[in-house]
Amino acid sequence: MTQVRVRFAPSPTGFLHIGGVRTALFNWLYARQQQGVFILRIEDTDQSRSTDESIRAIIEGLQWVGLDWDEGPYRQTERIELYRSHAMKLLDGGQAYWCVCTAEELEARRKEAEAKGLSPRYDGRCRNLDITRPSGEAALRFKAPQTGQTVVDDLIKGKIVFDNAVLDDLIILRSNGYPTYNFSVVVDDALMHVTHVVRGDDHLTNTPRQVPIFQALGFPVPQFGHLPMILGADKARLSKRHGATSVMAYKEMGYLPEAMVNYLVRLGWSYGDQELFARSELIEKFNWKNVQTSAAVFNPDKLLWMNAEYIKASSPETVAQALEPLLKHAGLLNDQDAVPHEWLAQLVILVRERAKTLVEMVEWVKPYFGETVVWDEAAAQKFLTPSTAPMLRKLLERFVSLPGFSKQAWEEQFKRLVEEEGMKMGQLAQPVRVALTGRTASPGLFDVMEVLGRERTLSRLRQSLTRAETASA
């Protein structure tokens, strides 16, 4: 058995797209499962569109979702000589030829063909001209087979047959000396000994163009696998107008990388009825057989649900760690602040089942920072009034008389007061909730007190009591 070698080969022309992450993910999963090699290769032969910033964005994105590569990043622009020498080999072997048609001429002919309702393919004008030493600028074309069939046995789609008659002679070396995509991939995949080429569906029709190049160069043809596309709600290919498509945008929106990974893998792959998978489980259970053959619509609602599941199920320490930078960004935490990690974890436990994202969690957690209560005006006006003041005062007195803090003891005291005064729980709970958190919605009252601690609970009660007593009725 030869070792599995797969790759992710993005072109650095923007941020790392969700679809790209999923492609990388399937490759990575397979590599890890087979104890193979995962290669990162940057396809930057289009100098006008490639940027170093995009390369950094791709790397940052992959790192965020935890996809580590074993080789690379290779950059195609650093391998130009390799493509040129292999192109020359084809030229020498009579499997390629110089083409002196200009880009403008080709464009014009293509338009003309389209207007006539014909395929916009290259007409083969220079194929038999035997141009040996072009005087001006010229591109090198591959002599594609014109008869017979090219059969691709796709890992995902199965056997696909293409008539070679549909193919035209593609350019492998541009007149500026740079290789085109269909040529550089072949040379790289061959030279890097890639065993499985797994990429998006949109490359399916490139395959019968690439296979003959492998053969002409005398390289073994790798296995191919074409992943179905990800669509937007309108079933059109997922793009910016459908919302965020950059993975890092999801980081900023408060998503956990593990949730993103789980969602993306399940979008197009399944394992019976199972929805949630630990990463180790994905590596173990992943297979090509269960990869869907049809395109899938990206569903932000389900991602959100899954994120909530991960927030609830992850260790509070993990969540707290991911939350910390957002707390700092929100000004709730300073770098100097020595907030104990245990307290942060406790806070996460307090609010985690009501926050679906880390961004939401920041909102939930706000009331527990700072020495004073910040009231929501409407809440305070409704619940902190002269009529609720006497009860708040009685409760405060009872709490003050209790030594230290114990959740059980304080809860017991609270309930006793409710009972003695013949109140309903909610009649006291809501004013106290507002007194402590400034809001009408919060986690359980006694959990709130525990996180606040004795002193802050008492001082907030006092502060709110003052407001209640002085409020106009």
Add this chain to the structure above:
RNA sequence: GUCCCCAUCGUCUAGCCUGGCCUAGGACGCCGGCCUUUCAAGCCGGCAACACGGGUUCGAAUCCCGUUGGGGACACCA
């Protein structure tokens, strides 16, 4: 236009290969209820799909053909 891919609830999907176990299962969302000191979470229940038309067969979501629909490709982009 030509070529290629695809087709189960609104969405992600199980089932399809190896026809009967499918009165088509799960999940998200939605609706209703329960729980309840608020908001959530949780639990219970409900709505909701085999694109269409032919065939093959005792029997088809499952096999075959066609139609329709959707997507992709046809660059000196990747």
